[in-house]
Amino acid sequence: MPSRILVIDDEPQITRVLRAALSAQGFDVRTANDPVEALEVFSDWPPDLVVTDLMMPGMSGVEVTRAIRARSATPILVLSVRENERSKVEALDAGADDYVTKPFGIQELLARIRAHLRRAPERTTAAIEAGDFVVDQNAHTITVKGQPIHLTPKEFDLLLHLARHAGKVITHRALLTAVWGAQSAHQPEYLRVFVGQLRKKLDAETGKQYIQTEPWVGYRFVPEGWTSGTEE
Numbered sequence: 724m725p726s727r728i729l730v731i732d733d734e735p736q737i738t739r740v741l742r743a744a745l746s747a748q749g750f751d752v753r754t755a756n757d758p759v760e761a762l763e764v765f766s767d768w769p770p771d772l773v774v775t776d777l778m779m780p781g782m783s784g785v786e787v788t789r790a791i792r793a794r795s796a797t798p799i800l801v802l803s804v805r806e807n808e809r810s811k812v813e814a815l816d817a818g819a820d821d822y823v824t825k826p827f828g829i830q831e832l833l834a835r836i837r838a839h840l841r842r843a844p845e846r847t848t849a850a851i852e853a854g855d856f857v858v859d860q861n862a863h864t865i866t867v868k869g870q871p872i873h874l875t876p877k878e879f880d881l882l883l884h885l886a887r888h889a890g891k892v893i894t895h896r897a898l899l900t901a902v903w904g905a906q907s908a909h910q911p912e913y914l915r916v917f918v919g920q921l922r923k924k925l926d927a928e929t930g931k932q933y934i935q936t937e938p939w940v941g942y943r944f945v946p947e948g949w950t951s952g953t954e955e
Contacts, residue, residue, distance in 0.1 A: 725751045726840050729770040731761040731787060732802070733779040741774065744829045745836075758782035762790055770797060772840055774832075777803030777814060785817045789900050792818030793880065796860065798839040802827070818901070853889040854946030856933075858882070867946075872924060877902065881917050885934065885944035894941040918942060 728750045730741045738754035745752045753768060755761035758779055765773070773791060777784035788799050801814040804825045811822050821835055851858040855868045863879055865872045874882065884901045885893065895911050903913055918934055925933055935943045 725749050726772065727751045727753070727768065727770040728836070729761065729764060729768070729773045730754045731758060731773065731775040731779075731784070732756065733758075733776060737776070737802075741832075744833075748833060750836075758784075758787045761787060765791060765795075765797075769795070772798045772800070772836060774800045774802060774836070777801050777810065785813055788814065788817040788819050793901055793903070800832075800835060800839065816897075851883070851886050853886045853944070856886060856946045858886045867925075874921070874924065878917060878921055878924070882921060882944075885942065886946075889944050889946060892937045892941050892943045898941060914942075 728745055730738050730745070730752060731754070732738050732741070733756050735756055738756060742752045742754050753764055753770070755764050758775075758781060761775070775784045775787050779787075784801050784803070788801065791797060791799060798820045799818065800821045800823060801819045802823050802825055803810060803814075814822055820839055823832055823835065850860065857866045859865070860883065863876070865874060865879065865882060880902050881898070884898060895914055896909075898914055899910060902917075903910070922932065922934055925931070931947055933944060933946050935945060937943055
């Protein structure tokens with residue numbers, strides 16, 4: 724089966740060129756000129772990789788990246804004419820895997836796409852192991868020392884994001900954006916409720932406290948048995 728690639732850009736000329744170039748290389752390509760439409764395509768036709776423009780009206784490529792990253796580990800390449808360091812950092816912090824500046828050579832883009840697709844199976848199917856925790860992204864299950872922990876879908880998403888960054892402080896804004904989307908970045912009540920629920924379930928099952936509060940900053944997930952050498 725050919726790899727699926729979703730191309731998102733508000734300029735039809737760009738999407739036409741990329742569709743032709745990628746299709747010629749044997750990829751199964753779909754395009755979208757509207758970010759909202761793109762997210763619908765992503766849900767109905769899960770791609771193996773996403774190429775998205777950074778500057779688009781209505782919803783930026785950074786917001787698209789955050790929305791995708793909240794539900795999937797699909798590799799994301801961001802395209803933009805902007806070359807300053809801030810735009811790169813913002814895109815990468817949002818969850819993008821790579822950043823290509825316009826104008827770019829098709830061969831360079833193809834090389835980066837192939838590189839990310841080679842790494843994608845391990846990233847999207849492998850379970851995350853953080854200390855005594857095993858988070859299976861495909862089965863949507865979490866076990867601690869082999870014992871299952873029953874979580875709601877949103878609790879799972881929150882713990883999954885924390886587990887991906889075990890040992891690191893994740894800010895309130897970063898957690899809200901990753902789990903609930905950019906529109907919820909200023910609604911900390913989401914976190915208070917769901918972190919409280921997670922703590923009750925995890926503490927009840929294990930007698931430990933794994934989610935630590937960093938006052939005025941965010942939360943840190945430190946599972947028992949975790950060391951920096953096992954961090955993703």
